[in-house]
Amino acid sequence: MDQTFELGDLHLQSGETLRGAQVAYRVYGELRQDRSNLVLYPSSYGAWPEDIDWVVGPILDPGRWCIVLVSQFGNGRSTSPSNGGPALGDGGWPIRHADNVHAQRRLLEERFGVESPALIYGWSMGAQQAYHWGVLEPERSQRLCCICGTARTTPHNRLFLRSLRQALTADPAWNGDGFAGVPEQGLRSFALIYASWAASQSFYRRGGHLDLGYADVESYVDQAWLPAYRRHDARDLIAMLDVWLGCDVAVAAGIASGDPQADLAAALGRIRAHCAVVAGRHDLYFPPADCAAEAALIPNASLQVLESDLGHRAGNPRDSHAEQAQLRAVVEALCRR
């Protein structure tokens, strides 16, 4: 079950204050007395902890690690539009990953007495948070495992996100800062867009959806993708998109250091952690070339490409042992450093 950490007033990257901020988290495994075995595992887009805690065991051994899975702001468990958090507003949702990092740092320190986690493990928006840790907390970040994500959202990725956001706000139920009801039509567009980007052409070419028991791509979307997003408050879906759209370690580093000229190279150059940059061979929105370009700017990074046709989801292979084995090997190599 989720535990809650009360942050009180949180000063945000935007300059605003988030009143009564809360983060939800779950703990797997035991913290050693010397507190040296904490793994921070921030959540990905649209994920609740129970969706992604399969990693405990197949990838992260709870006999060795104390794994702290933290819900990112906006996911409906930590402070979100759906539970009294900031409204969406004209400029979009005001949270940035720097705020997630800030909240996680306080959680680890104040609740666990840990200043520096042994590993930060994240997939997709989780990888974005891991990069922000490396840049904003270089002395506290020992090892980063950044899977299928980038430290700055690319122009191409923005288009995907804009299309998702627009799909929701195009719904008749949208009223400018929320929804008068469930945006059924908008969610249907959203699910179709998501399903087309998050798998890969190769996955569908070999009939991956058929192997999963669906008659065609249309029923795959209706029965698998749509319910996964429909269960969320649609405002939360938009909030998380806004955090993703705003993902940029250069901006975060510039504000943190008072130097607004900080560029991506300077920001990534701040990272002191050993960093595993992991890309999916057929990831359509974080393609290997984008991950490689960032890895080249990180002092202690190694690039690994997951050989898989699962597309973006190669980095979250709940049901696929081959990809799990690749990720386990990445984590093991990283933890020997």
Add this chain to the structure above:
Amino acid sequence: MDQTFELGDLHLQSGETLRGAQVAYRVYGELRQDRSNLVLYPSSYGAWPEDIDWVVGPILDPGRWCIVLVSQFGNGRSTSPSNGGPALGDGGWPIRHADNVHAQRRLLEERFGVESPALIYGWSMGAQQAYHWGVLEPERSQRLCCICGTARTTPHNRLFLRSLRQALTADPAWNGDGFAGVPEQGLRSFALIYASWAASQSFYRRGGHLDLGYADVESYVDQAWLPAYRRHDARDLIAMLDVWLGCDVAVAAGIASGDPQADLAAALGRIRAHCAVVAGRHDLYFPPADCAAEAALIPNASLQVLESDLGHRAGNPRDSHAEQAQLRAVVEALCRR
């Protein structure tokens, strides 16, 4: 200017009859007395003739060829929902590419006295029509240049098309078979989805949109992509999507031959033409592997990959000389055969 060819009643692949069918066409160059130099150039999605006739000159020499550019059904010039053609209806728009081929065959025969064009040149939905010519009219098809398209719409490509269709029908203006006004919100989703798929990650990574003079991807979509689709009657946009969704030479061949068991290999095996299968290296919805898989089933096909970061639009390189030169070379090699 468009000329019109009156087809009268056209018997459709669906079994229905299209009353008072018309195709619009334009002619470039002169037909030789022996009528051996006619090139058929069927239109692509959302294209009007004036959008795609730049090909005349840079790719197809009007001093050598008589180029007949034919508007496909649904584009707003030939019979379409917007000009009195069939309504969209519950089962979608009833036209299939076999019907385009049927109309074009009659146009060439009855207006030009040509049974067998020297070349059929098509990009995207134009390539789909070229493949249908090869399969349905094997004795009349001498050479096919099929650029960035497939003979059967793949499952992955279906998702892209379904997301576009759903984006339009999610608009509050949709009333079940048409629109009460311009679907502004739906068109905005549509343009974002289209722009994200039709270029490539590499294009945006190198700042292709900046080179074109746009400040960011958002203004690129607003100023370049949205107007290109907004000028159409949205019913026509859906009609052409339905033709694309229904693109399948195996179904067409099965109905034409009375053998509903005809599969893709059997259908493509019917092609007698010399066939240039041209794929774009970074085409996201007709990726090279899909084109290669079909080329392997065509007796006299050669596969060529356009080296370009323009994505799907590498096959319609209005403003890019490097890709034009590659296409010109493909056509020249094909016409030596």
